[in-house]
Amino acid sequence: MNQQTIHEKYPARIIAITNLLSVLIYIAGAYIIYQLGLIWALIYIGYLLFLEIRLLSTGCPDCYYYGKLCAFGKGRLSSLFFKKGDPERFTCRTFTWKDLIPDFLVALIPVIIGLVILILDFSWLILLLMILLFFLSTTGNGIIRGQYACKFCKQAEIGCPALELFSRKKQP
Incomplete structure (x- = not known):
């Protein structure tokens, strides 16, 4: 029987790949919005920071990987700024498509x-x-989560509401 390897500490290359994906998404989005002006790009970047801080402060402290290197490196980062939460709270949390809107x-x-920019003044770069x-x-996110992150995650084994949502099956 082929036992799936669960990472206690994710390899640096996986953390680099997962973070590169996020950075590329953020840069592409910020550049597109920058076409409206610097202030709009800064507002967008502020929104991105808000989302990252929200995750670090509300999700990561309750996760198995708090203080450890998860697939995104955020467990360790979260432990530098926020107190450890309750792992039971993580597994009991409900997660819906509505929660993903932000x-x-x-x-x-x-x-x-x-799209508006393309209609007004077409640009191949945009x-x-x-x-x-x-x-x-x-x-990209599907590949990262499916091939590099969730598949090797101890929290997924314990219980992850996001994995339940995406896989449409109840975790233990």
């Missing part, structure tokens, strides 16, 4: 703005960035 907006807002943003946010 995360979907990271790509959706720049794509909508990009079109390519929109395609890249869409691909990274959908297929």
Whole structure:
């Protein structure tokens, strides 16, 4: 029987790949929005920071990987700023598609703005960035989570509401 390897501490290469994906999504989105002006790009970057801090402060402290290197490196980062939470709270949490709306907006807002920009003044660069943003946010995230993150995650084994949502089956 082929036993799946569970990472207690994710390898640096996986953390680098997962974070590179996020950074590329953020840069593509910020560049598209920057076409409206610096202030709009800064507001978007502020929104991204808000989402990252929200995750670090509300999700990571309750996760098995708090203080450890998860697939995204955020367990260790969270422990530098926030107190350890209750792991039981993580497994009991419910997670719905509605909870993902703020995360979907990271790509959706720049794509909508990009469409308006393309209508008003077509740009191949903006079109390519929109395609890249869409691909990274959908297929890229699916590959990262399916092949590098969730598949080797101890928290997924214990119980993860996000994994339940995406796999449509109840975890232990």
